[in-house]
Amino acid sequence: MDEPRPRALAARDVDGLLHAVVADVGESLDLWSVDLWAFSGDADTLECRAYWCRDAAAALSGDCMGAVIGLDQSHDLRRLVLTAEVVERHLGDDLSPADTAALTQAGFTSRMDVPLLAGAEVLGVLSLAEKRAVRRFSADERARLETLARLAGAVLRATRLYEAESDRAERLTELLVAGHGLSSSLSAQEIVVAVREEAARLIGGVVCAADVVLRQDDGAFARVEPVGEAAAVWRADAVARQAADLGRPEQGRTADGLARLVVPLSADGRPIGYLELTAPLQRRFREAEVQLASLLAGQTAAVLDRARAFRALQSRSATDTLTGLYSRWYFYERLYAEAARARRYRQPLALVMGELDGGEELARSRGTAFRDAVLVAMARLLQTSLRDRVDIACRLGGGRFALLLPNTLPGPDAAGLVAERIRARVAATRLSDDEVGELGRFTMSLGVAGFPDVAEDADELAGVAGERLAAASAAGGDRVEPPPPEPDEDEGDEAPEDEPA
Secondary structure (H helix, E strand, C coil): CCCCCCHHHHCCCHHHHHHHHHHHHHHHCCCCEEEEEEEECCCCEEEEEEEEECCHHHHHHHCCCCCEEEHHHCHHHHHHHHHCCCEEEECCCCCCHHHHHHHHHHCCCEEEEEEEEECCEEEEEEEEEECCCCCCCCHHHHHHHHHHHHHHHHHHHHHHHHHHHHHHHHHHHHHHHHHHHHHCCCCHHHHHHHHHHHHHCCECCECCEEEEEEECCCCCEEECCCCCCCCCEECCCHHHHHHHHHCCCEEEECCCCCEEEEEEEEECCEEEEEEEEEECCCCCCCHHHHHHHHHHHHHHHHHHHHHHHHHHHHHCCCECCCCCCECHHHHHHHHHHHHHHHHHHCCCEEEEEEEECCHHHHHHHHCHHHHHHHHHHHHHHHHHCCCCCCCEEEEEECCEEEEEEECCCCCCCCHHHHHHHHHHHHHHEEEEECCCEEEECCCEEEEEEEECCCCCCHHHHHHHHHHHHHHHHHCCCCCEECCCCCCCCCCCCCCCCCEEC
């Protein structure tokens, strides 16, 4: 007798292959119905991939295509997959009440579940059913079934390999497209959000979590957190350090049993951190999955490095992009230059540092856009309070400003007076913004220091001014440190009320 050769082998599409296989099995063994279930070890489920029934009308009502069964729902299915045993049931045999009820409910007289194998690995289950009469296979029919099951297993394996390769190619394409999306962002937090979204789809049917951890200047590691959350120091264990230091992916398991993959991040050959993926898998990450993760890590590192370079370039800009004042970088350039000039020509130099009171709380309660509008309006006040083309107003970051006053003494009749007038003017002004509208009134704390009175160089001058600013803020804000003397009662030098800005 010729060996049965399923016409599925001549089919071209994946679904056609599997459907042709079950049709060949059913027709060759003269069965009522046959369905083929694929086993997923990752999800611990069986999914119906093909169904055939002798009766066309019954096929429409009994089609189980796409159905998914968890192995935790059936002890028999678990045994079938774990031990690769054939499970056979017939009405009239000594069956358990549950087995008898299951056959009766489905209208079957006989049912046989046959594991489909590739070597020792169970790929799925071929389920055979009969309704017309109790069906017990002869020795020849069992031999024929064994051959058909081997061929069905081979087709299922080829189908899975094809689908895995197709899925890998699709994920590669998606990751390449995602790389263009990642490159559009220059925020590390936004980049990490996009990376987590891509990682979640890295493995079909399994949600994969991701963390991006960057190496700091001191060698410690910090995980990049979403916007609004502070980056916490991240304790890198031996697996993570080995991956980062040796520049190669490392695998392990988390304390709660998740599969773990650590992929190094490097830019221009420099190790900058690592990408850590975790997934609820009973196995290790497969080679193809490691390759996809490495591609994602490469894109992540390139975009993060680009964002870092942009921030470095931005930090060296002479102008603060928000307020239009001079930038932090320019402030230090001019501070050193003005301190050298003051020393050379034996002239005084005053530095005033000011900060918006409650700036961080304002950002949390009203949003960063509102806080930024307040800073822009406040910057206009500062700029109009200084000598044109002599004094230098800079934004140091956040709500902090620095005012360089060349050839100015730090005392209450000079730089101290300027600082007090700025404080009073800010407190008395209702700030407004062209887009936001009325902002309200706010206050500012200021610290004043002078060269060479309290400082011998530029760094010390900035340090003293910063300490005095901190003291003014700690004392409740809306004050100058050191405080100016109380004005005489007959002096009319009062701050203007309700000055628009």
